[in-house]
Amino acid sequence: xxxxxTLWFILIAVLWTGYLFLxxxxxxxxxxxxxxxxxxxxxxxxxxxxxxxxxxNEVWLIxxxxxxxxxxxxxxxxxxxxxxxxxxxxxxxxIFRAVAFEYRGKVHSDIWRRTWDWAIAxxxxxAAFGIGAMLALTTTGLPLNANGDRVGGPFAWFTWYAxxxxxxxxxxxxxxxxxxxALKTDGAVRHRARRLVGRWLVPALLPMAAWAIAVAxxxxxxxxxxxxxAAVLAAAAAWLANRKDREGLSxxxxxxxxxxxxTAIFSATFPVxxxxxxxxxxxxxxxxxxxxxxxxxxxxxxAAVGVPLVLAYQAWTYWIFRKRISITHLPDPHDxxxxxxxxSATGKxxxxxxxx
Amino acid sequence: MEALDIARWQFGxxxxxxxxxxxxxxxLGALVAILQTTWHRTGREEYLRATKFxxxxxxxxxxxxxxxxxxxxxxxxMAWSEYSRFVGDVFGAPLAMESxxxxxxxxxxxxxxxxxxxxxxxxxxxxxxxxxxxxxxxSAYFILVANSWMQHPVGVRMVNGHPQxxxxxxxxxxNTALVAFFHTITGALAVAGGFLLGIAWYHLWRRRRDGIDxxxxxxxxxxxxxxxxxxxxxxxxxxxxxxxxxxxxVAMIAFAGSAVSGDLSGKLMFEQQPMKMAAAExxxxxxxxxxxxxxxDLSSRDCSKVVAVMEIPGLLSFLAHNDFTTDIKGVNxxxxxxxxxxxxxxxxxxxxxxxxxxxINYVPVMxxxxxxxxxxxxxxxxxxxxAAVALWITRKGTxxxxxxxxxxxxFGILAPFGANAxxxxxxxxxxxxxxxxxxxxxxxxxxxxxxxxAAVSPGVSAGEMVFxxxxxxxxxxxxxxxxxxxxxxxxxxxxxxxxxxxxHPGGPGGKDDGGTHPGGEGGGDVLAFAY
Numbered sequence: 001x002x003x004x005x006t007l008w009f010i011l012i013a014v015l016w017t018g019y020l021f022l023x024x025x026x027x028x029x030x031x032x033x034x035x036x037x038x039x040x041x042x043x044x045x046x047x048x049x050x051x052x053x054x055x056x057n058e059v060w061l062i063x064x065x066x067x068x069x070x071x072x073x074x075x076x077x078x079x080x081x082x083x084x085x086x087x088x089x090x091x092x093x094x095i096f097r098a099v100a101f102e103y104r105g106k107v108h109s110d111i112w113r114r115t116w117d118w119a120i121a122x123x124x125x126x127a128a129f130g131i132g133a134m135l136a137l138t139t140t141g142l143p144l145n146a147n148g149d150r151v152g153g154p155f156a157w158f159t160w161y162a163x164x165x166x167x168x169x170x171x172x173x174x175x176x177x178x179x180x181x182a183l184k185t186d187g188a189v190r191h192r193a194r195r196l197v198g199r200w201l202v203p204a205l206l207p208m209a210a211w212a213i214a215v216a217x218x219x220x221x222x223x224x225x226x227x228x229x230a231a232v233l234a235a236a237a238a239w240l241a242n243r244k245d246r247e248g249l250s251x252x253x254x255x256x257x258x259x260x261x262x263t264a265i266f267s268a269t270f271p272v273x274x275x276x277x278x279x280x281x282x283x284x285x286x287x288x289x290x291x292x293x294x295x296x297x298x299x300x301x302x303a304a305v306g307v308p309l310v311l312a313y314q315a316w317t318y319w320i321f322r323k324r325i326s327i328t329h330l331p332d333p334h335d336x337x338x339x340x341x342x343x344s345a346t347g348k349x350x351x352x353x354x355x356x
Numbered sequence: 357m358e359a360l361d362i363a364r365w366q367f368g369x370x371x372x373x374x375x376x377x378x379x380x381x382x383x384l385g386a387l388v389a390i391l392q393t394t395w396h397r398t399g400r401e402e403y404l405r406a407t408k409f410x411x412x413x414x415x416x417x418x419x420x421x422x423x424x425x426x427x428x429x430x431x432x433x434m435a436w437s438e439y440s441r442f443v444g445d446v447f448g449a450p451l452a453m454e455s456x457x458x459x460x461x462x463x464x465x466x467x468x469x470x471x472x473x474x475x476x477x478x479x480x481x482x483x484x485x486x487x488x489x490x491x492x493x494x495s496a497y498f499i500l501v502a503n504s505w506m507q508h509p510v511g512v513r514m515v516n517g518h519p520q521x522x523x524x525x526x527x528x529x530x531n532t533a534l535v536a537f538f539h540t541i542t543g544a545l546a547v548a549g550g551f552l553l554g555i556a557w558y559h560l561w562r563r564r565r566d567g568i569d570x571x572x573x574x575x576x577x578x579x580x581x582x583x584x585x586x587x588x589x590x591x592x593x594x595x596x597x598x599x600x601x602x603x604x605x606v607a608m609i610a611f612a613g614s615a616v617s618g619d620l621s622g623k624l625m626f627e628q629q630p631m632k633m634a635a636a637e638x639x640x641x642x643x644x645x646x647x648x649x650x651x652x653d654l655s656s657r658d659c660s661k662v663v664a665v666m667e668i669p670g671l672l673s674f675l676a677h678n679d680f681t682t683d684i685k686g687v688n689x690x691x692x693x694x695x696x697x698x699x700x701x702x703x704x705x706x707x708x709x710x711x712x713x714x715x716i717n718y719v720p721v722m723x724x725x726x727x728x729x730x731x732x733x734x735x736x737x738x739x740x741x742x743a744a745v746a747l748w749i750t751r752k753g754t755x756x757x758x759x760x761x762x763x764x765x766x767f768g769i770l771a772p773f774g775a776n777a778x779x780x781x782x783x784x785x786x787x788x789x790x791x792x793x794x795x796x797x798x799x800x801x802x803x804x805x806x807x808x809x810a811a812v813s814p815g816v817s818a819g820e821m822v823f824x825x826x827x828x829x830x831x832x833x834x835x836x837x838x839x840x841x842x843x844x845x846x847x848x849x850x851x852x853x854x855x856x857x858x859x860h861p862g863g864p865g866g867k868d869d870g871g872t873h874p875g876g877e878g879g880g881d882v883l884a885f886a887y
Contacts, residue, residue: 044886044887047887048886048887051467051470051471051886051887052467052468052470052471052472053467054467055422055463055464055466055467056460056463056464056467058422058426058463059455059459059460059463059464061426062425062426062429062455062459063452063455063456063459063460065429065430065433065455066429066448066451066452066453066454066455066456067452067455067456069429069432069433069440069444069447069448069451069452070444070448070449070451070452071448071452072444073440073441073443073444073445073448074441074444076432076433076440076444076448077433077437077438077440077441077444077813078437079433080430080432080433080434080437080440081433081434081435081437081813081815081816082815083434084434084435084813084816084820084824085820085823085824087430087434088434088823088824088827088828091426091427091430091828092827092828092831094423094426095423095424095426095427095831095835096831098419098422098423099419099420099423099835099838101419101887102415102416102419102887103416103419103838103842104887105886105887106416106842106845106846107842107845145815147814148437148441149437149813149814149815150815150816151815153817154816154817154819154820291444291445291448292445292515292520292521294520294521294522294524295445295446295448295449295520295521298449298521298524299449299452302449302452302453302456302457303456306453306456306457306460307456310456310460310464313460313461313464313465314460314464317464317467317468320468320472320475320476321471321475330886331886334856334859336586336849336852336853336856336859337586337849338845338848338849338850339559339562339585339586339587339588339848339849339850339851339852340562340566340585340848341565341566341567341568341582341584341585342584
């Protein structure tokens with residue numbers, strides 16, 4: 001009876017993990033635009049490492065949201081309405097960030113570029129922090145009443161778990177971006193990125209580890225603890241690989257840390273999808289928040305076809321754009337003037353002469 | 357204002373805004389794909405230039421659709437949590453499918469297209485664009501399945517007060533959805549057709565004004581070249597005259613298609629939502645006449661002050677039933693019917709807040725439905741007529757020198773956008789006071805409905821809604837200005853704005869490196885495109 005809701009809980013966890021795995025590094029690259037990149041060429045290099053893929057990565061977020069709506073409407077409704085204000089910030093951040101990617105290079109002025117650089121950096125940071133906070137709160141609880149609505153005002157969601165989750169995602173994204181840049185670029189940026197990973201690995205991953213441990217402590221399952229231990233090992237492997245200049249391995253080990261960590265967190269809270277901090281009888285669980293078996297069955301078929309397909313063509317995209325790029329690869333930006341004649345050439349006589 | 361009113365304004369504003377970008381994305385994407393295909397087939401450079409130029413404008417617009425689209429999905433849960441809980445079992449599925457089966461395709465393959473010039477084999481590069489366009493079109497289908505279920509709930513049964521999907525086939529082949537899909541795609545193509553027409557007209561006019569093109573004694577164009585303006589060669593003329601003609605033809609075909617689909621849609625709506633159609637006509641009394649002009653206080657809602665000035669007898673009956681004599685029920689007849697079926701007062705339930713127990717007004721805001729319906733048809737028809745006239749005026753190969761005509765052509769770009777927006781405002785406002793409209797005839801599942809008043813998030817305060825509405829509206833307004841400024845900059849730049857090599861022939865990325873031939877396949881290390 002509970003097979004389908006459980007399956008869909010796993011699928012939602014997979015979608016969120018997929019989102020964090022993929023968009024993690026491009027959110028991080030966005031944040032590094034203002035701190036890590038030293039000049040205009042480096043900023044353009046950073047942008048172009050994620051250029052062909054960031055939009056596809058972001059669809060993982062939309063899919064995670066949509067799948068939650070389809071499979072667990074009560075979870076979706078309670079979580080999104082409770083976190084109204086933080087999600088407005090996440091939306092604004094994602095809007096600015098997306099538009100900035102596309103518009104930044106379209107006008108040649110320093111003020112224009114600087115403005116969009118801020119939009120990318122701040123947008124990436126706010127989006128990562130907000131989504132981290134949301135995921136932390138869905139595992140640690142919100143003040144929900146029997147109907148699943150938030151009580152206590154617009155900021156009743158605020159707990160230190162929200163901060164912890166926000167920091168966890170920001171830290172992970174920054175680190176994963178470092179590993180990604182070391183893997184995708186050449187030259188000075190590659191070396192600096194490698195140094196960043198070596199130096200910041202422990203502090204950047206600590207919040208996510210703390211979040212996993214906190215959730216495991218509350219729910220106490222041996223399984224989760226084993227996964228946390230494995231995640232720590234993966235982090236150690238990432239550090240070692242980075243030290244030995246094995247950039248691919250370091251990137252993948254960090255990915256393994258994320259997968260193991262998020263599995264630890266989601267498995268610890270199962271079958272609760274969103275606890276009520278007011279009364280555990282009002283917890284949303286995989287059974288009381290889910291859609292009907294018919295809908296879940298339909299969605300299972302769709303996911304069984306759709307998810308492997310997405311993984312296949314997205315993997316192909318990464319393969320196409322697998323080459324390292326460096327600042328010497330970037331074509332010079334070009335400007336252009338309106339295709340209009342000089343002001344003096346607007347008389348009637350000139351019009352006739354020009355055709356000769 | 358209460359949270360409900362703010363939430364409704366917010367939904368209306370962000371959705372209409374989002375739908376400024378969407379039809380242009382769908383329509384222009386398809387046209388760019390056709391242009392690139394033609395370039396591959398013929399090898400003629402004007403089609404490459406057109407592909408690059410219109411492709412650039414397409415991308416400037418596309419990103420705004422992407423950015424504002426995320427709001428669309430999130431706001432159901434954020435502002436309309438009761439709605440989400442009520443409909444989630446049936447409404448969430450098409451939304452999830454839209455992401456999984458359409459958005460992924462669209463974004464991934466568009467990324468491949470943007471960055472894949474010269475890196476991918478030419479045929480695969482072209483295929484990427486077609487796949488992305490199919491993704492856009494598929495996304496329209498899924499979201500219209502979701503929306504149409506709100507207009508015509510099918511394929512469900514009520515379990516514990518919630519509709520549960522029992523027949524996915526019925527949901528995904530909902531006749532309302534199929535017709536709306538047809539109507540939306542043709543509407544999108546009308547937008548793109550007008551866009552090509554207006555901008556191409558501007559460039560042809562510019563070429564004449566700058567003395568590049570002239571006309572002979574019989575009015576036929578003599579195509580010239582400019583030595584000083586980059587990109588203004590003879591091929592440039594071909595880019596614009598072909599774009600103009602393609603745009604005009606597409607606009608006319610699209611309007612014909614939207615007239616057919618609109619008629620089908622109207623017939624369904626007379627049956628499924630008679631109140632919406634009565635309100636679209638400000639038809640208070642039963643009858644057969646189509647109102648050409650009604651005056652008076654349409655907003656009085658009680659019909660006593662509406663005066664029909666001019667009517668066409670029989671036409672309304674024809675729109676609904678294909679004959680001239682069947683009486684169509686007016687508002688005065690429908691209100692008691694709705695009251696008998698769905699109640700005279702809102703239930704005494706805390707979900708309705710202060711509205712609990714109030715009398716239900718079943719009549720939509722008639723000035724909005726009446727004029728929205730007419731603006732949709734009027735703008736759409738005007739644009740198609742203008743396209744036909746434009747084709748005739750430019751039959752000798754260029755446009756007249758008159759500045760006002762050029763301005764009119766540019767201004768005309770807005771007409772199909774207006775038709776799209778008016779149509780959506782009409783159909784969504786016409787559904788009120790329901791968010792999920794009951795269908796009084798036997799075609800829908802009876803007793804599946806939800807009042808908008810019960811749909812809003814109970815836990816979210818009016819203050820939060822004001823905050824989100826104000827911040828989203830401000831950001832949207834600023835970004836609209838930015839988008840238009842960028843579009844104007846790239847339009848004024850002509851094809852050089854998308855192909856810098858035209859200004860510097862022979863330079864890097866110039867004509868010699870294979871990029872201008874459909875068979876060309878670079879695959880080098882240098883990025884052919886970079887942010």
